[in-house]
Amino acid sequence: MDYWVAGFLVLTAGIILRSRLWFRLRKWKTRDGEEEEQEKETKKAMIPKGSLGWPVIGETLAFIACGYSSRPVTFMDKRKSLYGNVFKTNIIGTPIIISTDAEVNKVVLQNHGNTFVPAYPKSITELLGENSILSINGPHQKRLHTLIGAFFRSPHLKERITRDIEASVGLTLASWSHLPVVHVQDETKKMTFEILVKLLMSISRGEDLDILKLEFEEFIKGLICIPIKFPGTRLYKSLKAKERLIKIVKKVVKERQMATTDTVRKTSPANDAVDVLLRDVSDGGSSDTPSQPLDFVSGKIVEMMIPGEETMPTAMTLAVKFLSDNPVALAKLVEENMEFKRRKLESGEEYNWSDYMSLSFTHNVINETLRMANIINGVWRKALKDVEIKGYLIPKGWCVLASFISVHMDEDIYENPYQFDPWRWDRINGSVNSNVCFTPFGGGQRLCPGLELSKLEISIFLHQLVTRYSWRAEEDKIVSFPTVKMKRRLPIRVAPVERTSHIPVEDH
Numbered sequence: 001m002d003y004w005v006a007g008f009l010v011l012t013a014g015i016i017l018r019s020r021l022w023f024r025l026r027k028w029k030t031r032d033g034e035e036e037e038q039e040k041e042t043k044k045a046m047i048p049k050g051s052l053g054w055p056v057i058g059e060t061l062a063f064i065a066c067g068y069s070s071r072p073v074t075f076m077d078k079r080k081s082l083y084g085n086v087f088k089t090n091i092i093g094t095p096i097i098i099s100t101d102a103e104v105n106k107v108v109l110q111n112h113g114n115t116f117v118p119a120y121p122k123s124i125t126e127l128l129g130e131n132s133i134l135s136i137n138g139p140h141q142k143r144l145h146t147l148i149g150a151f152f153r154s155p156h157l158k159e160r161i162t163r164d165i166e167a168s169v170g171l172t173l174a175s176w177s178h179l180p181v182v183h184v185q186d187e188t189k190k191m192t193f194e195i196l197v198k199l200l201m202s203i204s205r206g207e208d209l210d211i212l213k214l215e216f217e218e219f220i221k222g223l224i225c226i227p228i229k230f231p232g233t234r235l236y237k238s239l240k241a242k243e244r245l246i247k248i249v250k251k252v253v254k255e256r257q258m259a260t261t262d263t264v265r266k267t268s269p270a271n272d273a274v275d276v277l278l279r280d281v282s283d284g285g286s287s288d289t290p291s292q293p294l295d296f297v298s299g300k301i302v303e304m305m306i307p308g309e310e311t312m313p314t315a316m317t318l319a320v321k322f323l324s325d326n327p328v329a330l331a332k333l334v335e336e337n338m339e340f341k342r343r344k345l346e347s348g349e350e351y352n353w354s355d356y357m358s359l360s361f362t363h364n365v366i367n368e369t370l371r372m373a374n375i376i377n378g379v380w381r382k383a384l385k386d387v388e389i390k391g392y393l394i395p396k397g398w399c400v401l402a403s404f405i406s407v408h409m410d411e412d413i414y415e416n417p418y419q420f421d422p423w424r425w426d427r428i429n430g431s432v433n434s435n436v437c438f439t440p441f442g443g444g445q446r447l448c449p450g451l452e453l454s455k456l457e458i459s460i461f462l463h464q465l466v467t468r469y470s471w472r473a474e475e476d477k478i479v480s481f482p483t484v485k486m487k488r489r490l491p492i493r494v495a496p497v498e499r500t501s502h503i504p505v506e507d508h
């Protein structure tokens with residue numbers, strides 16, 4: 001339940017609160033039974049402590065109220081101090097164990113012999129499809145994950161996509177300086193979508209991209225919706241949009257299939273995700289080669305549009321927000337990037353992706369942004385069997401929320417966690433076991449395959465932004481609920497600047 005995380009919660013909570021009586025009764029009944037069982041087990045093992053709150057609604061309201069506040073982590077903190085690092089509660093009508101412990105989170109992410117499967121609400125599963133990479137577990141997920149991960153990490157792709165990102169960012173930023181006010185949240189979204197579509201299926205700016213974007217937006221709305229499939233309802237509309245979306249994608253896949261001969265396939269590297277999947281299918285790589293390869297590939301491409309679509313623009317938007325509020329960090333970022341630019345100009349070399357990845361302060365800024373932003377505040381899993389982790393028993397059938405935000409905002413791990421301090425990453429340099437205590441991209445078996453690309457994309461964006469433009473941000477606030485967003489979509493005013501290296505940023 002990672003991407004839309006809190007969103008789903010609210011909405012499922014909404015369903016429970018608003019829905020018809022039978023729904024309530026059904027929920028109520030199953031919970032009763034479960035609770036008795038838990039009672040029995042508690043006696044012999046250590047189910048985490050905690051309160052299940054009110055019948056049915058449990059502690060949902062407190063959870064949501066904290067989500068709307070400026071410190072969403074309060075809900076966890078309060079229970080953590082009462083019951084310990086791992087505790088149980090009841091949100092959205094499901095008893096759930098919340099872990100705020102970095103090591104327990106790690107075990108959950110590692111998946112412990114296929115114990116923990118993703119747990120999504122029904123409407124999501126329906127929209128994603130039963131075989132989506134996001135909801136499946138086991139060999140198919142592993143295979144797809146490895147395939148896509150290897151492609152996203154390949155130097156060939158990075159080289160190509162660096163040029164594409166530079167071009168998109170360049171055009172986008174140039175257009176910003178002509179607008180009186182730019183809402184960063186909306187504008188970065190257009191840009192990252194363009195890049196994502198390029199990455200997945202090499203479609204460039206134009207009519208196809210626009211239609212694709214429209215349909216995709218319609219589709220994704222349903223990911224936060226009430227799971228009733230009748231004409232006119234959100235889910236119905238979203239499913240229809242998905243059909244149209246798949247149709248568009250299918251056309252692209254089909255053209256590609258026809259255009260690629262065996263020799264091309266063997267001699268040239270894959271250019272995008274369509275290539276990767278088509279090759280896999282035609283190699284008969286998977287033991288269960290799908291009978292409808294076109295449908296299969298198109299479906300996978302559409303699913304892969306989901307995880308990158310909202311996370312990327314949010315990361316960029318919050319980076320701009322944090323930098324606007326921290327002129328000293330911004331000045332240092334400008335300095336590093338101007339120095340880099342000057343070096344490139346002097347040597348006359350082209351920028352390459354490894355250059356962008358080696359800008360150390362820029363990556364401090366990116367890490368710090370991801371730590372504080374908590375775009376994905378945790379992942380939801382369901383235990384398929386009883387598991388014991390660090391002395392806690394997680395009984396079969398329970399949901400587990402591995403809360404990343406609790407770890408990222410833990411003052412025992414990060415000194416002054418609410419302070420935007422990119423320099424802390426110099427001090428940490430691997431010592432705080434950053435693998436365990438810093439998991440914006442998840443970890444283990446489902447570690448985000450887009451990790452490096454995301455960092456590359458943000459670096460390029462920041463580089464061009466701070467070396468060519470200056471901006472002034474209007475007052476705005478971060479809201480974490482249902483998903484992380486800027487309340488006013490972060491309005492800024494952008495102006496081009498002629499910077500020479502080492503000139504500090506102007507006042508804010």
Ligand code: HEM
Pocket residue numbers: 001002118133134141145196199304307308309311312315375376379380439440441442443445446447448449450451453454
């Ligand atoms: C800043 C941006 C991003 C963040 C914070 C992020 C975060 C995450 C996290 C936490 C997961 C793990 C979910 C889980 O364990 O259930 C994940 C999975 C995934 N991400 Fe990302 N992501 C980002 C960008 C992207 C991009 C740009 C793409 C693709 C182009 C992408 C593709 C995926 C895919 C396909 C998965 C599923 C992997 C699997 O289940 O095997 N992500 N991401």
Ligand SMILES: *[C@@H]1O[C@H](CO)[C@@H](O)[C@H](O)[C@H]1NC(C)=O
Pocket residue numbers: 155349352353354355
């Ligand atoms: C990128 O350029 C730098 C120096 O200009 C060089 O050292 C490095 O090997 C290049 N990396 C790639 C992947 O081409």
Ligand SMILES: *[C@@H]1O[C@H](CO)[C@@H](O)[C@H](O)[C@H]1NC(C)=O
Pocket residue numbers: 360363364367425426429430434435438
């Ligand atoms: C950012 O965090 C990652 C851990 O996910 C770490 O490996 C990397 O060194 C950090 N980057 C910087 C510049 O500190």
Ligand SMILES: *[C@@H]1O[C@H](CO)[C@@H](O)[C@H](O)[C@H]1NC(C)=O
Pocket residue numbers: 426427428429430431
């Ligand atoms: C972190 O880096 C600093 C200097 O760059 C070094 O003095 C220190 O020993 C490093 N710490 C660890 C734990 O590696």
